[in-house]
Amino acid sequence: MKLVPTILLAALLSGTAIAQDAAPPVAPPAEGQGIDVTVSDDSDWQDLGIAIPAFATNADVATQTSAGSTGQLGLALAQVITGDLKNNGLFKPTGPERLPRPELGQIQAPDYPTWAGRRADMLVQGFVRAESNGQVTVGCYLYDVALNQQLGKAGWTVPPGEWRRAAHKCADMVYARLSGENPFFDSRIAYIAETGPKDHRIKRLAIMDSDGANHRYLTTGQATALTPRYSPDYKAILYLSYYNGQPRIYIYDLESNTQRLLLKANNPLFAPRWSPDGKWVLYSMAIAGNTDIYKMPAAGGAAVKLTTSPGIDIGGSFSPDGTRIVFESDRSGSQQVYVMNADGTNQHRISFFGGRSATPEWSPRGDQIAFTHIAGNFRIAVMDPSGGSLRYLTDAWQDEAPTWAPNGRIIQFFRTARGSGKTGVWQVDLTGRNERKLETPVDGSDPAWGPLRP
């Protein structure tokens, strides 16, 4: 299903053009219902008070969405947008529960004095309309209240099952416009859902939206599944699963809901990865105690061995342009991070920090490599691609396996609790200050963040 961008024609709201001139005033703020301007970070733009009232509708009619009628959908859209902007830690928006719902005619002509009176710096509002074919059209507008100026607008017509995507796209528009960064909310995460006691953990492949919604288990847990990776087009997931007691690499086809072995080998296979264009797969294979990294066409075909060291060479993450690969190797005696060209030439170590450095992942922006630094605690850290500018982002007993948001500004990882062995998916932004646990139905590990959806 594709999200269809909708051009916000004046015609869309033409029936309400007169009403815009005579917009009914928004109710004055009640006591204690002003915008809380709470700073969660140091940057100026994060001080903005953002008001996100429920979206208006031309007619409150039933829809096929899980949210209910268009009126209920308008409230749900504003809640999802508020959740997105709040949960990444960079904004402190005020959601629709504490705000009056604007009339449809006010969507393109905000009642600026009223919002200024609520100490809102920014206003996100919109409308929702049911289409005759069952789809819904969502319009999203961003206004600067102090400047009395529209900063952005966008609209989408979506199938009823994808209404949350319109909210994520709206949040992405707001985030990108206010931060100057690339969007990331409209994206999905594959991870391993874990249940059961420490010595009998059930590990299932699962997927969810970036905010945890639309959660789905893909495997039953009969076979242990580990280390998933979304394909760049979201059509498939590479992952490891045990088959007849041996780890094997599978491709789960999300369109047909079937899985197939990537390749048959008598040796254990680990650490599958896609190339940025989805045409290649990296994997690691152990032969007689020696693990090396290989590259093969995703469609199948002959593999090329990229590493030859007698130690454990494992993992691997392509640079965004596909020309280089960062991977981990213990050829020096302990796990360290190395970079090589995509054909295996020019292998050189880049991590020289003391301790061990593992699970490197190249940022989608290309400027940083996230990894697990092990020296006592297991911490998520970033460095530049030459191994400089080490910065720690977390400090817990055991954090590992970072994965990047599509815009390269946020990192997810999994945290294991000392003792119980319980795991959870967490995320942290590049400042290291905004850290939170993702809500998942059960414990989670090995998050893998997919790219921004088109």
Added chain:
Amino acid sequence: MRPNRSLATIAMLSAGTLVLAACSSKPPKQLPPDPGGAVSTNTSQGTMQQGIVPGSQADFAQQMMGQDTIYFETDKYNIDAADEMALQAQAAWLARYPGKRATIEGHCDERGTREYNLALGERRANASKNYLASLGIDPARLTTVSYGKERPIALGSDEASWAKNRRAVTITID
């Protein structure tokens, strides 16, 4: 040395009762037919000894008296003197039953990253296999598998537990 139990075992076999030990982390390939309510499912060693078949995994596990498992230092996979003794005992048993095959499971403690531990577990299983081969056991009889840190046997987050989890376990295939 332990007493020879073959007489008792033959008696048990002729009685048509085959009891499999639950020492292995793998289920037996074929479960025995449900005998009804008469057979105890108590798998404690005291009751099991009566029904152990020579050359079975249950026999191997019992004969090894813990030496079916060898242990490793943090991040290491070398075979030390204690490991050598254990592997020699394993090799003697495997030599006595030349038709038996075995799987060696490599494991790690929780204080490592997941993928590296899968590779490290494989390396430990392989070290065990290589040593058994050096003692004359045909390597074609031995397969290896790694579970990394996914299947701990000791559940604490302390050095004593981790030491128990850094292991390679030999399990014969019935």
